[in-house]
Amino acid sequence: MVHESLNPHVCEECSEQFKNYHGLCKHHQIVHLNKSLPAVRFKPYHLICKLCKRPHRKSSELIEHIRQGHSNETYPYVQCPVCPKTFLSTQHLSCHKEIHTDKYTCMYCGARNATIHRLQTHVENHHNEERRYDCPICNSKLYKSASTLRTHVLTHSRGKQYRCDICRRDFMRKDQLSIHRRTHTGEKPFQCEICQKRFSDGASYCKHKKRCMRLSLNSDVSV
Numbered sequence: 001m002v003h004e005s006l007n008p009h010v011c012e013e014c015s016e017q018f019k020n021y022h023g024l025c026k027h028h029q030i031v032h033l034n035k036s037l038p039a040v041r042f043k044p045y046h047l048i049c050k051l052c053k054r055p056h057r058k059s060s061e062l063i064e065h066i067r068q069g070h071s072n073e074t075y076p077y078v079q080c081p082v083c084p085k086t087f088l089s090t091q092h093l094s095c096h097k098e099i100h101t102d103k104y105t106c107m108y109c110g111a112r113n114a115t116i117h118r119l120q121t122h123v124e125n126h127h128n129e130e131r132r133y134d135c136p137i138c139n140s141k142l143y144k145s146a147s148t149l150r151t152h153v154l155t156h157s158r159g160k161q162y163r164c165d166i167c168r169r170d171f172m173r174k175d176q177l178s179i180h181r182r183t184h185t186g187e188k189p190f191q192c193e194i195c196q197k198r199f200s201d202g203a204s205y206c207k208h209k210k211r212c213m214r215l216s217l218n219s220d221v222s223v
Contacts, residue, residue: 025116028107035103047089050076060174062088084190084205121147 007017009024013032018024029035047056051070056062066075077086078093082100087093098104099114106112106119108127113119124145131142133149143149151173162177163170166184171177179201182188188198190205194212199205 020120022116022120025104025119029103046091059088059092085202086189117147121145 007019009018009020010016011018011024011027011032013028016027018027047059047062048054049056049062049065049070051066051073054065056065077088078090079086080093080096082097085096087096096114099112102112104113104116104119106122106127108123111122111126113122125148128144131144133143133146135141135143135149135152137153141152143152161170162172162174164177164180164184166181169180171180182200188200190199190202191197192199192205192209192212194209194216197208197212199208
């Protein structure tokens with residue numbers, strides 16, 4: 001789009017054009033909603049292990065450190081006061097808590113997103129049928145979002161680089177491995193506030209919660 005001078009994202013209120021949805025959303029928030037979008041900046045080695053005080057630069061490094069160095073200890077994760085999710089640090093929690101506000105609300109359906117990048121991915125996946133992201137390596141398929149294309153491109157360079165240390169099964173993404181490992185550990189960090197049922201992954205939890213809430217509302221109406 002840069003080389004072809006394309007600006008496909010158009011503001012519905014003032015018709016100003018933008019190269020990407022990030023620019024359009026930022027314009028809409030600042031110009032039409034009068035909201036500021038402060039950038040969250042992390043310092044180098046900002047992640048400190050709460051058990052041994054060892055500093056780490058990346059979340060992945062701290063997660064691996066906890067897994068190898070504190071496997072027999074309970075790590076004091078930071079708990080979100082609104083939902084069951086836990087985080088490595090208060091900075092990560094601060095980023096997540098945006099999802100419980102209207103800062104990054106989808107202008108089409110009202111869905112809330114923790115970051116502007118997730119909002120862009122949400123809009124491309126759910127409100128846009130155009131597939132304009134093509135793989136520069138194999139050109140075999142078009143994708144609706146840049147994040148989906150990035151995941152696909154990794155298969156050409158890395159393959160499945162994350163291996164379960166219990167059953168030796170390989171995965172392409174670290175989050176897939178994390179969810180899979182819970183089948184071995186029995187961990188179910190997501191709990192429904194209505195029926196108290198627990199789930200090992202967020203997708204199943206969200207799907208159940210919507211259904212459970214709908215059934216609960218119907219039950220109240222019938223009573």
